[in-house]
Amino acid sequence: MFTEDQFIQLSALQHYVFCPRQCALIHVDDVWNDNVFTVRGNILHEKVDTDTYETRGALKTVRALKIHSFRLGLAGKCDVVEFRQSSTGAPEVMPVEFKAGQPKQNISDEVQLCAQALCLEEMLKTHVKRGAFFYGKIRRRVQVELSDELRRQTEETITAVHDIVGRKHVPVAQYITKCKSCSLEDICQPKAMNERKLKAYMKELYDI
Numbered sequence: 001m002f003t004e005d006q007f008i009q010l011s012a013l014q015h016y017v018f019c020p021r022q023c024a025l026i027h028v029d030d031v032w033n034d035n036v037f038t039v040r041g042n043i044l045h046e047k048v049d050t051d052t053y054e055t056r057g058a059l060k061t062v063r064a065l066k067i068h069s070f071r072l073g074l075a076g077k078c079d080v081v082e083f084r085q086s087s088t089g090a091p092e093v094m095p096v097e098f099k100a101g102q103p104k105q106n107i108s109d110e111v112q113l114c115a116q117a118l119c120l121e122e123m124l125k126t127h128v129k130r131g132a133f134f135y136g137k138i139r140r141r142v143q144v145e146l147s148d149e150l151r152r153q154t155e156e157t158i159t160a161v162h163d164i165v166g167r168k169h170v171p172v173a174q175y176i177t178k179c180k181s182c183s184l185e186d187i188c189q190p191k192a193m194n195e196r197k198l199k200a201y202m203k204e205l206y207d208i
């Protein structure tokens with residue numbers, strides 16, 4: 001069990017799956033920089049983070065719900081949580097996350113959604129079968145089954161983030177294709193870092 005001062009932010013998981021160094025720069029070194037992708041996301045979240053709820057028939061929708069898990073040492077917020085009566089009479093709980101873009105190639109969004117579900121399961125003592133995304137670019141809702149494999153990957157990611165945050169470890173930069181879409185590229189300087197490392201290596205080897 002974790003204490004509140006050991007909690008990591010839910011957003012750190014998504015950052016870690018995108019790039020462990022990005023996660024450490026944000027959550028260890030406290031660095032932030034916006035780019036077109038983060039600004040689009042912020043505008044969308046300003047619209048949905050309204051801290052309200054509404055009921056329509058058997059569906060109750062709660063927005064901007066604060067969540068946490070003492071077991072996993074996590075805290076954050078769900079854009080939306082839907083509560084509906086299932087056919088068995090038991091309430092079905094489903095987190096819904098709003099994304100400005102479209103489904104990603106990596107599992108960063110799914111890990112974030114699954115972590116939200118794990119928090120809700122602990123807080124509400126329930127089982128969350130699925131979650132959903134609403135992607136702004138394709139204007140479509142996409143459902144995600146919270147499989148055992150996704151739960152395993154999510155818990156592994158949580159452990160890895162606790163490790164780098166706990167050790168205050170910032171991994172070395174490595175230039176990769178997705179650096180082009182990273183809002184921290186100017187600060188991280190992944191190419192310069194690699195050149196510096198190469199020079200240091202050559203100096204050590206050949207003293208040049």
Ligand code: SF4
Pocket residue numbers: 018019020021022025173174175176178179182183184185188189190
């Ligand atoms: S620029 Fe590249 S290496 Fe640096 S934090 Fe972003 S994705 Fe990671």
